Amino acid sequence: MSQSGGHNGRITEAIPHITRNEALIFERSSAGKTGAEVAPLDVPPVEAPEVLGKDFYREDIDGFPEVSELEVIRHFTRLSTWNYGIDTGLYPLGSCTMKYNPRINEVVARLDGLATDHPYIPARLAQGCLGILAETARCVAEITGMDAVSLQPAAGAQGELTGLLMIRAYHEDRGERRKYILIPDSAHGTNPASVTTSGYEARSLKSNDRGCVDLAELERAMTPETAGLMLTNPNTLGIFEEQIREVCLRVHHRGGLVYMDGANMNALIGIARPGDFGVDVMHLNLHKTFSTPHGGGGPGSGPVAVKRKLEPYLPTPTIEETGDGFYKLNFDRPKSVGRVRAFYGNFGMAVRALAYMLAYGADGLRQVTEDAVLNANYLRARLSTAYDLAYDAPSMHECVFSDRRQAARGVRTGDIAKRLMDYGFHPYTVSFPLVVPGAMMIEPTESASKAELDAFVDALLAIAQEVKEHPEVVAGAPHSTRLSRLDEATAARKPILRWKPS
């Protein structure tokens, strides 16, 4: 009744339904409710304060929620509708490879046994799980052209760190104490952060006017104290380092090693292999290239792949096949950098990645690469009439524009990104890479259809027009989302990081 009627039959403003204004779960709570019944006890009950001792016994969990099952379902279902996902539409975040997450992957990862095996079961009962890890590693080695793989790193950043620790162990094993890792200025922020965590010092390497490694700069920077080079290829501008082999040769010539960030492998699978370029160690992101879901920011998985000379330094344990097809864990690795996390890695992500590779097969994966690169180049061709390309060099799987033209009218890349939401799209990656002023980094992946790309291009062209005619509309976007722009400055100045009873 409150929705219409009102005065003189005119439609009045409706009070938004709770689906648009779901409270915090703590605000839904009232004492005595529960959303799950605990199975009855089949042993005599105990008096907890007695068994644990008075000093250890906890009386209450202050403020903890008490809600029914349906309330939980509604709460999280409503919250989910406030999210944009790949399932909702195009998610062209550059460098994030937001491709379709096949549902069969979710089903097989939840199979009884695969989802329930404990990491400490005896090897004779773990052949199913160990076999999956071994097969995933084998596929990763084949795709990258490397000799050995560890699936232990929990995500890309940990893969980076693991690789850097191996580089360090390698040098020290040869009695060399080197100090620096070179990183091109276009690199992901994670790279220098990982270098610091490894105890090395990061040195930035200036890119040339094509956005690539400058060989003369590299030559100057490769001192006897330089442990190696950490680069992304294709780099974060979506450009393939044409001189990659020469780059690797020069690093090797000075006794350094080459680390490759495999974040952009979606541009290469089936086309070329880093192992053939001269790369010594690299990581992959199963949550990017191999379709495991991002899940709102994790879990990821960052396998690290190495050439033979670095194999002794891989994290412990490794999985090995004995002669008769039996898999076992090898903990006896004296030169290993050690463990980077408990157990053997994000097994559930390996299951999904393997299911992805099995679905495509070798030729299918090459088709994926071709489609991803074609999609990016199609966007590039259609958008370059309205937006300035950051670099002229050919694009692989992503293209980077600059907001130069729009910024002249006071509208920045971040504004254009917010306006895309009004057109029903997730924005591209904003303001990265840092070497491009006002960067707009777009990666459509192979999962975008031509029809979707056309709609996306139309939206960006329309926004470019709006910038000319009504810049304030773009600068104030988004206008159609449940919430408008959020005050991030206050959030950081006076952090409120948890709910408290009022």
Add this chain to the structure above:
Amino acid sequence: MRYLPNSPEDRKEMLRATGRSSIDELFAQVPQDLRLHESLQLPGPLSEAEILEFFREAARATSKDFVSLLGAGVYRHYRPVVIDELLSRGEFLTAYTPYQPEISQGTLQALFEFQTLIAQLTGMEVANSSLYDGSTATNEAVLMAMRITGREQVLLARTMHPEYREVIKTYGRYLGTRVKEAPLQPSGQMDLHRLDCVVDEKTAAVVIQSPNFFGVLEPVSEIAELAHKHGAFLIVAVAEPLSLALVKPPAEADIVCGEAQSFGVPVAFGGPYCGFLATRDRFVRQMPGRLVGLTKDSQGRRGFVLTLVTREQFIRREKATSNICTSQTLCALAATIYLCLLGKQGLRKLARNNLAKAHDAARELQAVGAKRPFTGPFFNEFVLETPMPAGDFLRACEEEKILGGLELERFYPEMKNHLLIAVTEMVNKETIDRMARVLAGFGVDAHSSRLNGAAAPVRSH
């Protein structure tokens, strides 16, 4: 291929628009001599039905028909079906890190709730939105303590998970961290006297686990006092967080971290799991990991954003507080849903049941000849010393489709025939009865098999 949306005609049209004459031309910048000229040697392609069969086949070679008493930082608890139903919503499953808050409020609000739940359980003021797992969360806590205190020595309890200790050593190896280990006493707790001798003004943190690796609760207040006396941090790792429903939270600690896998995250052969890290408000700017904060939109409506991002790698690069850029959002969401479903009463009841079952099992197995070497109070996990070689006992249990525990000798060479046993609500009384019969039958069988001249012990039920 079923996942690819473009038709051959679409591809042709798009290629035309790029001005290239062939797909090959798109890769022109990859030098010819670096190109692959043959197909990769990979299995597949497989149809959906074949993929399902492939993994079902793998699942046949697992322990799925076994009852498991393995714990050691990974616990099998019942997972209400609601968790996977909600996790499977594409808006949660297929979203990226919530950098664009206007269209990510679902993830952001859920993570704000996760932070609140962890803070409530741990007795801390503030929690982050998750880290990789318990081992790396504990390592991040160590690095955080070193940053804040400016000290480099770290004291690890030998009663802490051996793999957590290994991870801390790996990270510390090149950062100048001096790692020392503090021994245990007969109670299965840390030796406070020996600890007192090694903590000094160079110590950044004393790192303990409670319940510890042996399931025993550590005297947190006393250890805190000892650490604080020297200006060191106390870090408490919690690997079985269900204990927090019934056991006093380690509120005297400076950082409480650990593993939230118990809360609705599958055991899954070691991961993905859900690390957490909680601390005091005054240390928040030195915390690693993503943080979600409450704020308002331009029209004054409540909303959530990722906040204090200037700590993070994508802004600070080499000066970041940590190189971690993912949390474990989906696992944190599973934990949030789990904790909301169970709620205060459900979680406490579940914890009481775990406590009762573990103590009943310990009693029953002791009654047939096993010893419980550690005297400290325990929650749902305990150590048992078997009168026969522990490996023989475990293999006999396996015959009964029971995974009877973890042989501690693997990590503690001095602990021969010591088993670490976890009893959750997933283990019923009947299983414990059968284990007790196996244990009791051993002496008899060994005797009778000697008489019969048989090599292997034969058990009867």
